[in-house]
Ligand SMILES: NC(=O)C1=CN([C@@H]2O[C@H](COP(=O)(O)OP(=O)(O)OC[C@H]3O[C@@H](n4cnc5c(N)ncnc54)[C@H](OP(=O)(O)O)[C@@H]3O)[C@@H](O)[C@H]2O)C=CC1
């Protein structure tokens with residue numbers, strides 16, 4: 001495989017929403033699930049999010065547990081995995097938490113549509129990788145990440161990036177915490193948005209495990225990529 005092993009980790013409400021119609025971050029996970037997410041971060045080479053998530057949530061994507069950061073250091077790795085933003089037009093704010101918080105490498109993946117001045121500014125903060133004309137070419141990017149030594153990639157959303165990764169056959173597993181709340185709203189983002197599959201292309205999953213966790217359930221799925 002010339003791309004990293006890739007999994008999506010997400011938290012959704014019982015009605016499949018990952019945030020509100022205003023795209024406002026909601027605490028869906030409980031403490032146990034957040035700790036599980038931290039372990040996933042700590043054991044990944046890189047974490048990827050879309051620019052929509054950076055603009056909505058301003059996440060730091062750091063490993064929160066000091067012990068886990070120390071364990072990474074002991075193995076000769078940076079305290080935090082490489083943090084990657086998928087951002088065709090180079091809109092990532094220079095004061096985003098992803099740049100400010102925690103040590104470690106950052107990558108901003110842009111496309112040919114990113115203005116040169118934005119790229120120059122981002123290069124002060126991150127390695128900038130340019131693929132694709134209008135939007136980031138995710139298949140080409142994944143090959144490049146693989147050649148950089150990124151073998152285990154965690155995708156933390158949002159809904160549009162999840163769709164793009166899944167519909168390009170780039171995801172191996174999906175971990176979804178389903179919380180005990182209903183968010184509703186036709187326009188609220190779901191686990192997978194985008195344009196959606198035609199009936200003949202619907203993606204099949206194989207249930208790997210289900211576990212009661214906090215006040216919800218953790219579902220682990222393997223993606224059956226046929227392409
Ligand atoms: N509950 C949870 O677990 C999580 C919830 N969220 C929520 O998700 C929401 C954000 O999701 P969403 O708005 O969908 O944004 P995303 O984070 O999915 O980012 C989508 C953006 O990525 C850029 N992009 C670049 N290249 C591509 C490509 N090839 N294919 C697709 N997109 C590409 C596009 O912007 P451009 O063209 O400008 O590059 C696109 O609009 C927020 O409300 C956040 O709170 C987010 C993460 C986890």
Ligand SMILES: Nc1nc(O)c(N)c(N[C@@H]2O[C@H](COP(=O)(O)O)[C@@H](O)[C@H]2O)n1
Nearest residue numbers: 011026027028029057059060061062156
């Ligand atoms: N697993 C999970 N559960 C929830 O309830 C959530 N709201 C999220 N959101 C994701 O976590 C990111 C925050 O990361 P930092 O704490 O800033 O490091 C946020 O952007 C979403 O990706 N996840």
